[in-house]
Amino acid sequence: MPVLDSFIAGLPKAELHVHHVGSASPRIVAELAARHPDSPVPTNPESLADFFTFRDFAHFVEVYLSVVDLIRDAEDVRLLTYEVARDMARQNIRYAELTVTPYSSTRRGIPDTAFVEAIEDARKSAESELGVVLRWCFDIPGEAGLEAAEETARIACDLRPEGLVSFGLGGPETGVPRPQFKPYFDRAIAAGLHSVPHAGETTGPQTIWDALVELRAERIGHGTSATRDPKLLAHLAEHRIPLEVCPTSNLATRAVADLEQHPVKEMVAAGVLVTINSDDPPMFGTDLNTEYGVAARLLELDAQGVAALAKNAVDASFLDPAGKAALRAEIDTYTAAWRG
């Protein structure tokens, strides 16, 4: 293992843009599939590896939906959540804001209270047993429209689980204008949640402006097209609005043609607070450590630079000040020991 990769592997990290179902690794999918033998998803490791080999975006959607189909009761939700935390612990991820889509489960018949209890139960076990602190971003699946927005806002505001910190919006951007979701974000913000919509991943800078102006975004999911608008880049830098950059995901979905053309370098040069994330890691054949390796290469970073990038994620997180200070100190101690 090259030296920088081993530094990254041991580095304590925070992740801010990673999806719940999208984090189901082959190991987790095998466990879920074993609970539901009628599912077409293979359970043996070899066929599963093939099932997970990324071919194109349509294949990603197919895999994603097959995994969604395996989450049929509260125990599946609890198992998925806890096992995702186990995969995080292995990568030395100490804190993660996991994007959860309650609507996908409630519309499939899992009662909202059972869903919330399952993720909260997994969160508490993950923290005490694995040392991974999880927080939730409940997101609207944009393609499901206003009905999904209403349901997501209702669950977020009425049930308000202890681990919930933010409100998001995912799914396709084309044909799903951001401003229509304003009333739901207004409700979530009034209830004390932070606004973190996806924007500018597959559409232009106007979507990011809409997220900022209409949805009062405090961080932007992806924001890949921000570099096409110098005024927007300057605005993001000036107001310290972080971008959640997910390089391999952008390549897999063709948001960027190749990694060398990824705009992350321009974002950093413009003074924007950039965080590195994995999005739907097993489905894109990656993990957070791999993404840090990609970023280190694109940004030409040494260990100190990678540690600074890890601290960006801590700063951009919704951890309380004491939690931020503790994680920053952990990063510093690790980096100092590694250099010594």
Ligand SMILES: [Zn+2]
């Ligand atoms: Zn995402």
